[in-house]
Amino acid sequence: MNRLNLCPICSSDRLRTFLTRHQVPVHQNFICADLDQAHAMQRGTLEMAVCDRCGFVFNAAFEPELLAYGEQYENSQMFSQGFDEYVNGLAHRIVAECGDGPRHVIEIGCGKGEFLRRLASSHAANISGAGFDPAYRGAESELDGRLTFHREFFRREHMQSSSDIVVCRHVIEHIADPMKFLAAVREALGDANSTRIYFETPCVDWILDNDVVWDFFYEHCSLFSRRSLAAAFEQARFEVVSVERVFGDQYLWLEARPTDTRTVPRFDTSETPQKAVDFQAVADRRLASWQQSLRELLERGPAVVWGAGAKGVTFSNLVDPEGTLLAGVVDINPSKQGGFLPGTGHPILSPEQLADREVVSALVLNPNYREEIAAQLQRLGLATTVVSLM
Numbered sequence: 001m002n003r004l005n006l007c008p009i010c011s012s013d014r015l016r017t018f019l020t021r022h023q024v025p026v027h028q029n030f031i032c033a034d035l036d037q038a039h040a041m042q043r044g045t046l047e048m049a050v051c052d053r054c055g056f057v058f059n060a061a062f063e064p065e066l067l068a069y070g071e072q073y074e075n076s077q078m079f080s081q082g083f084d085e086y087v088n089g090l091a092h093r094i095v096a097e098c099g100d101g102p103r104h105v106i107e108i109g110c111g112k113g114e115f116l117r118r119l120a121s122s123h124a125a126n127i128s129g130a131g132f133d134p135a136y137r138g139a140e141s142e143l144d145g146r147l148t149f150h151r152e153f154f155r156r157e158h159m160q161s162s163s164d165i166v167v168c169r170h171v172i173e174h175i176a177d178p179m180k181f182l183a184a185v186r187e188a189l190g191d192a193n194s195t196r197i198y199f200e201t202p203c204v205d206w207i208l209d210n211d212v213v214w215d216f217f218y219e220h221c222s223l224f225s226r227r228s229l230a231a232a233f234e235q236a237r238f239e240v241v242s243v244e245r246v247f248g249d250q251y252l253w254l255e256a257r258p259t260d261t262r263t264v265p266r267f268d269t270s271e272t273p274q275k276a277v278d279f280q281a282v283a284d285r286r287l288a289s290w291q292q293s294l295r296e297l298l299e300r301g302p303a304v305v306w307g308a309g310a311k312g313v314t315f316s317n318l319v320d321p322e323g324t325l326l327a328g329v330v331d332i333n334p335s336k337q338g339g340f341l342p343g344t345g346h347p348i349l350s351p352e353q354l355a356d357r358e359v360v361s362a363l364v365l366n367p368n369y370r371e372e373i374a375a376q377l378q379r380l381g382l383a384t385t386v387v388s389l390m
């Protein structure tokens with residue numbers, strides 16, 4: 001294994017490892033068909049390091065070849081009403097900022113095409129779009145050809161005009177060499193200087209500020225602070241218009257434009273590195289206290305984790321690696337139900353199944369969904385109590 005000794009963003013060697021976990025499942029957003037596949041999930045080492053110069057956080061032991069974003073990869077969150085509203089807000093915002101003239105939107109890493117479809121269908125008929133994702137499965141053309149989907153990486157010849165909008169959501173945190181990726185995007189944009197670029201990615205400061213131990217996992221090898229994200233774009237010859245914290249401060253939303261002027265990136269030398277040091281001091285204690293809380297909850301009756309996404313998978317692997325304590329993990333996405341969690345093999349249940357299993361407690365890992373989940377349990381007439389871990 002080639003351990004990274006230099007920061008992938010600023011090339012500094014002033015790196016500090018603040019979290020090490022061995023034998024973690026490499027995939028979190030992955031549905032296993034049976035217990036054998038769950039237990040046999042490829043594992044890797046998580047060695048989260050922070051750069052003292054720019055505040056970038058990354059897995060220094062990351063091996064991209066261990067990952068396979070294939071057909072069993074499933075990361076749709078659109079089944080949650082709260083998330084759905086959040087994404088609608090983003091789409092509205094893009095349309096509002098870009099005016100109502102005809103626009104062509106390019107989405108890099110379009111997944112199943114949900115965001116592009118929403119942009120094109122719900123707001124303005126004069127939006128067309130092209131989605132690029134080697135893992136895309138589905139029709140190549142939709143809405144009478146206004147949307148096209150391509151199972152490949154975005155390249156320069158895919159640009160249609162300088163008024164294009166480029167969107168890239170929740171991709172860069174999966175990429176081990178973000179500078180190479182941004183250079184490729186910049187190269188593809190050519191001299192299209194009026195193109196608006198929008199990127200969304202988790203905010204590492206939110207994770208560190210709130211001691212969210214389950215938000216460090218293998219798929220996310222590159223985590224940014226507001227400043228390190230801006231610095232990465234500046235180095236790649238973009239002018240950063242803004243970087244905001246969105247979705248209850250959990251994500252960063254960056255707007256940039258291509259520029260030909262090379263700006264000297266401003267590096268953050270203080271905040272994030274210190275937060276990582278503070279996090280290191282509490283992470284193990286946090287984990288031990290959740291294990292204790294779980295044991296106490298189990299005395300009252302069966303417990304589940306709510307959400308078979310990355311947070312739920314990471315938490316379950318941390319507190320119940322043998323899969324013997326939790327009764328399962330609930331997910332409202334029907335394509336996940338009936339499957340098994342990578343690593344632990346916990347069964348993925350529908351909310352309706354909680355009644356048969358007499359589940360007393362549902363552990364909620366993301367505060368943004370707490371009320372929505374409580375309302376859902378109430379609608380189903382279930383006595384299961386929501387236990388918020390944040």
Ligand SMILES: [Zn+2]
Nearest residue numbers: 007010051054
């Ligand atoms: Zn750095």
